[in-house]
Amino acid sequence: MKDSIRHKELADFLQTRRKRLSPQEAGLRSDSTRRRTPGLRREEVAALSGISLTWYTSLEQGREIRVSEQVLESLSRTLKLDKDERSYLFALAGQWLPGDPESDAGSNEAISPATKLILDELHRFPAYIVGRRWNIVAWNRIAAEVFGYSDDMNDRERNVVWRMFMMEEYRQLFVDWENIAKGQLAQFRSFYGKFADDPWYNNLVEQLLKSSKEFEMWWPQHEVIHSPEGRKELHHPRLGVLSMDYSSFSLAEDHSMIMTVFTPQAHTGTMEKLDRFFPARV
Structure with a gap:
């Protein structure tokens, strides 16, 4: 407009x-x-x-x-x-909508039953939803198997940036970890700018600066991108190499919540691997 x-x-x-x-x-x-x-x-x-x-x-x-x-x-x-x-x-007014002043931002990020059903019905494609703090709030079964998500993850383990920089098993999933991590960090930076006054964000950044040498080196560069689509190559411990495209989009019920869906790249054998490991439901 x-x-x-x-x-x-x-x-x-x-x-x-x-x-x-x-x-x-x-x-x-x-x-x-x-x-x-x-x-x-x-x-x-x-x-x-x-x-x-x-x-x-x-x-x-x-x-x-x-x-x-x-x-x-x-x-x-x-x-x-x-x-x-x-x-x-x-x-x-051209302003980013702040969190509800009557509630703690990010403390009540539940998805609707309809959205949960859509997520579950994407049973052939790994898909998950992150909230405004980049914490994983929901995922489907195939995403749990591919990315290692589980209900017993603690708050830090639910954060996709923390997982990328601090969890060795998660890092090893990505064939070109450095470029993927830099790209994710640049996306996070663009999101961070909207919530820079949120103490939770600042605490996360401070912890990563102290704990990850890569984060400490790349964060001051202020790289920023907004990339709702892209490609990632994973090396799954049981399935081998998985070549997938991803698409991300905001949920209508809450624009600060983002659903990301991974789809197999054609002619890479990825779809066949996923189908063998996760047979299509009848």
Whole structure:
């Protein structure tokens, strides 16, 4: 969406939400006979949100103004926005939506039954889901067998970056570990930038800097990529070499959760190996 269109959409959205909210709903006492139009006045929204009337008026006029996360949170509370409306407000303002302020980020990353069913039905293809902290929150049976996931993994073992740099058995799965690890780190870095104020992220980075010489060497380089698709070659201890493409995409139910699906590359024998080891269900 172009900036000019985005600012116009933001202006229209703020106006509609202001006009639908009565003074009583906003906690104000008002004589309705003195109001020519329903809803709150601009000056009331500005005062309740702790911002100047001039600045708020500029927002409703669609002017190109950079809106901070704090102001967006104030407007969300003043206008009584629900979860979806709050998310839309942040998107229109060009801001990454922060975690729910009433809960610990990443503490409640459950997937829906429908998503779990989709994951399980991909029984021929390894697939897993990571949350906003890159912890594995769900996987299917074939992913467990290929990548070694299990229910008894601790918090660190569930983190895909920690696994890549700190778990020797996991490192040995990848034929070209160095390039794959560098690529994953660059992807993680782009994600990290959105949550750099999260103490959990900073703690993870500090631990990896102390524990992994490769991480310590590559992290200061600030390499950043966003690659939802790619190829990986694995050397499985029982299946041998597996050549697979992967595709990653956000879940509609929570855009900070990412599902990654691995599909065998054609003419490599990978599909036949997986089918022999994990027979197709009837």
